[in-house]
Amino acid sequence: MKAASWQHTYVLHRRPYRETSYLIDLFTRESGKMSVVAKGVRNSKGDKKSLLQPFQQIRIQVSGKSELKNLTQTESFLAAVPLAGQALFCGMYVNELLNRVMPVGLASDSLFATYTETLSQLASGDDIELPLRQFEFAILDEMGQLGEFTQCGNDGEPVAAEGMYGWGQEEGIVPVKPGPAARGIPGFALLSLAAGEWTPAAKKAAKIINREALKPLLGSKPLKSRELFMPKHSVAKP
Known part of the structure; x- marks a missing residue:
């Protein structure tokens, strides 16, 4: 019999399952997103239960031929990332976003590495908004939904620094008709994004673009993690 790898x-999310078990959503480097049953651990005080927490990289073995696997082995790999306060809320948002958007079984070494780095950046607390925008870009790129920021998707015209633009679900960047009431994303902010320059205007532009680009992937059900953010923290609100 072939040994399990x-x-x-x-752990992205866990919830009670039957009387003594957990149903757990995982993001694995080797197999992408998967769901497993951790049998008999809910009332346990052992290491297995303590390891099955978000924001800690672990190693596991699973068994079963159906989409819902059985968790058979668990061991620590990296120390848990200490997230608290606003950083914790952001981590919960990243987990929910990943759980909602990524299809089961789509493995991605690059997204796994980005997720690991995102948790580290959130824990550092230097700039809590930047890792959120970068992770949203990474997941949109993985899903083939990250648009081009230097030209318009409807006519191929280059983005002008002095222009004003919006986001279309099918076209990507589109020009906004000029006028006294025109509102949108400044062209110079888009060009900063394209150059990897995270200016305040570029961060604001990324937030607008990502919210619109993620809508069709998320569907009509709102993200529960967004409810954790109070108005006074609106700068970092996803």
Whole structure:
């Protein structure tokens, strides 16, 4: 019999399952997103239960031929990332976004690495908004939904620094008709994004674009993690 392979993973979400078990959504480096049953651990005080927490990279082995696997082995791999306060809320948002958008079984070494780095940046607290925008870009890119920022998607015209633009679900960047009431994304902010320059205007532009680009992937059900953010924290609100 072929020995089960170890997989590097993070817990995205866990919930009670039957009387003694957990149903857990995982993001693995080797197999992408998967759901597993952790049998008999809910009332346990052992290491297995303590490891099955978000924001800690662990290694697991699973069994079963159906989409819902059985968790058979768990061991620590990296120390848990200490998130608290606003950073914790942001981490919960990243987990929910990943859980909602990524299809089951789509493995991505690059997105797994970005997720790991995002948690580290949130814990550092230097700029809590930047890792959110970068992770949103990474997941949109993985899903083939990250648009071009230097030209318009409807006519191929280059983005002008002095222009004003919006986001279309099918076209990507589109020009906004000029006028005294015209509102949108400044062209210079888009060009900063394209150059990897995260100016305040570029961050604001990324937030607008990502919200619109993620809508068709998320559907009509709102993200529960967004409810954790109070108005006074609106700068970092996803």
